[in-house]
Structures are given as structure tokens and as C-alpha cells.
Amino acid sequence: MKFQNAILIELQSLSPLLADLEKITVFFVPEGYFENLSNSILICVKEDIGITNNSKLDDVPEGYLENLPATILNKIKAQQKNAVVNNLEELSESLRNIKQKELFEVPTGYFENLAVTILNKLKVAEKSSDTEESILSESIQSLDQETFFDIPAGYFENLSVSILDKIKAVASSKEEIKKLSPLMESLQQVNVFEVLEGYFSTVQDNIINTAKTTTGTTAKVVIMPNPRSFFKYVAAAVITGAMVLSVYKYTNKPAINIPVPALSFAKLDSSIEKGKAMNEDQFNEALNSLTKEDITSYLEKNGSDEDISLLTNNVEVNDLPSKDDYLLDEKTLENYLDKIKFQN
């Protein structure tokens, strides 16, 4: 035996020893084996598939093949029935012994007339919808078939005409532009704006995704200025100003010419000037910081009957300090009052 060239070259590269070996068959084969092999195999094949020379194909009863399907079906049903009985026997012997008797009674001729009854009902139902409604629901049948929506008078009569007019209007506008300017008419069909490819197919998803990413963060609430509240503040300021002016005017009196030491007058003026520059909180704070001696000395110097009456009207008697705290003695008060009368 000689190798094909390629295989020989391959074997020589792998193993020159094997390439040089002569391919000798060491196995022994019985004489005539291959000559008889095919026949013996055929015999084996025929034995395997069961084909013999003596097979009789004519021994088939008459009508066997025609009745075969029905026979098989009956056998299957019998087997199923037996299977149920056998299963029952396995499950419970007591159940098997119970006679299969129907306990429920059925009217005479029920099954014979059943098909006809159903058909008649169906025919009756098909005849009129009233009948169908009465069958379905009596409450529905009792409802008046009224329409609850109002429509303009002559709506349906004029509907076709109005639709046609609209169609004509569209057609006429096209004809109009065509007559005026064929160039303009052609331009209408040209879309100059470009849209990114796939934009409309993805815009919905983009919106949803954007909305999802921004959820969870509270939106900034911007309070819009309310014009009505502005007018309220203006009105309050006007009223307050009027009250202040009236009070000021009522309490404003020419100063009493009491000879005051120049230094204290200058001092007083600066205090007044300072008080004018103060706001309410600052004024109250400064007032609270005054001592009793400061107040009494001021009243002695600058007090008037009106001031006293104003104070007394606005001051609760209970809030006043006790006589012992307020006055040293009665004589001091009398002297003070006399002094005030003399000065006025």
C-alpha cells in the first residue's frame, strides 16, 4: 500500500519510523468471508424486520378494515370505563359498592323538549329588542328613551351643507394661492425645518426619562406678589399717618417760656433731635433707660396741665407706683403743684 503524497509527507514529518513501516495486515479473515457476507447480512435484515417467505397477506376477515375505526373507538371507551372502575376500586371499596343512582328528579320529557324550547326562546329574542330588553332587565325597559343633550335647531338638516362649504373653502384657498402665485403654492409644500432623525419616535421616551430624573426634588415655590396686599399696606400707612398727625397736632403746643439754663436747653434740644431720629423701638428703649429722677426733673421743667391730663388718661391708676414710692411726702406734692400754678 502506498500513501497519498500529502499524508505521507505529513507522517514523515511526524515520524519517519512509521512512514517507513510497511502497512501489513496482521489480522486473519476466514476464507470466503467477504463473498458470503452480503447474503448473511440480508438474512439478518429480513429476520430483524420479520419478513418471511411464508407470510400470508390474504387472511383478513371481510369488512375488517371498514369496521376497524369503530372497533378501536369502542375498545378505547371500554378501556376508559374500566379504568374509572378500577381506579374507584383502588380508592375505596365502599364507593364501588354504592349503586350509581341519580338522586335528582327531572320533569317528564325534559330532555326530549329541551332543544325545541331553547330554539323557541332564541327566535323570540331575535324578533324585537323590547322583548330582549324585557328578558334582560325590566328596569332598563322602563326607562324612557330620551336624549339629554341639546342640539341646535336644524343641525342635522344643515350638517351636510356646512361640511361641503368647509371642503370648498379649503379647495378655494388652494385655488386662490395658485392664481395669486404659483411659486408660493409650490413653496407651501417645502419644509425648510429639519428634524433630527428618529426625533419623534424618541421624544416621548426622552420626556418621560427627564421627568423621572427630576422627580423627588421639590419644585421651588415662588410666591407671586399679591397686588391686593400692597393696597392694604398703603391704606394702613395712610390711616396711621393721619392718626399720628392728628395726635401730633393735638399735642403740639407753643413751648412755655421757662427760663432754662442754656446748657440744659442745649442738652434738651439734642435729646429731642436724637429722639426724632429714633425709630419706635429705639425710642422705647431710651425711654425705659430713663430713671425716675430724670422723669421727675423733666416733668418739673417741662410739664403742663395737658401733659398731666394726658398721662392720667392713659395711665391706669393701678399701674402707678404707690404714694410712698412716688412722693417723698405730701408737702412736696403741694409745693410742686403750687409751683406749677405759679408758673402758668
Next chain:
Amino acid sequence: MNQQHLDDTELLLQFKDSSTKEKGFTGIIKKYQEKLYWHIRRIVIDHEDANDVLQNMFIKVWNALDNFREDSQLYTWLYRIATNESLTYIEQQKKRASVSLSDVENGLSNKLRADINYDSNKIEWKLQLAMQQLPEKQRVVFNLRYYDEMPYQEMSIVLETSEGALKASYHHAVKKIEDYILNH
């Protein structure tokens, strides 16, 4: 007409025709019997075993040839059946040997040594013993390439293995056999 010289297509047509089925089948057997026999024999060693495997193999061919799609050559299809039958037979023998307590070691090497014509000094017997050291599939690869000179492409169809894997397997087999021959 000598059936052996008929084309595979003609033999298949004869087989598929019910009137000439046996004639076509006989022609196929006669055309491929020796090649397939030796392929099986080199795997199972024993003649009786090879005969059993060969007959079983052709019975299967008889049953399956009607469904042969002819997308591969007939002889590669036959080789594939023969290889599978041989390897299955060896597996069955191994299982039988492991179950049966009376069998000491019924290996294929012993079968070779038990052959009437066995001569340990002859290199061709050493080659056979060296081949028995290979795994079954590797042995099949070596047989198909060395004895049957089958191209790797056809071998891949027979053994349902990639050509690269077959090439590697053959190269390893050659090296192993050479080492065995040199060292024994």
C-alpha cells in the same frame, strides 16, 4: 453489470426502488464491506466481534437509508455508523467485563496477544500493541488517517469533530506510537 462499480447515486436509486431494494442494498454492501470491516476490526480486534458489529451496522443502514439526505457522501455516512457501532460495542464489552467476575482482564491488548499469528518481535504487532495504548477515539483517528488515508475534512464529518482537533489528535497519536515502538 458489476454492482461494485456502480455509482453511489445509482445504488441509492436501486435501494429506494422497492423492486430493486435488495439488489441495491447488496451492491452497497459489496462495495464497502471490506473497508468497513477493517475499520471495525482495527477497533474491536476480534473477528467475531467485528462480524457482529458489521452486521448490526448494515441492519441499521437498511432501516435508515431511506432517510439518508445525501448531504454527505455515502461512505462517510457508513463510516460514521460503523465507528459509532464499534465504540458502543467496546463500551458494552467493558461493562460486561466489569460485571463478570470470571473475566480477569479482557483487554484488547490481550486479544492481540491471543491471536494465533501474534509475534512480539515483528514491528507490525508492536504497532498494533502501541495503538491499543491510545484512547479509543484517538485510535480511530489514527486508523482513519494512517490506514484509510481519509482527509481531515471527511474525518470531521465521520467523527463530528473539528479538523484542528483531529489534526492535533493524529499528531499526538503518531508520537505516542513511535515512543512505544522505540521503547518496547
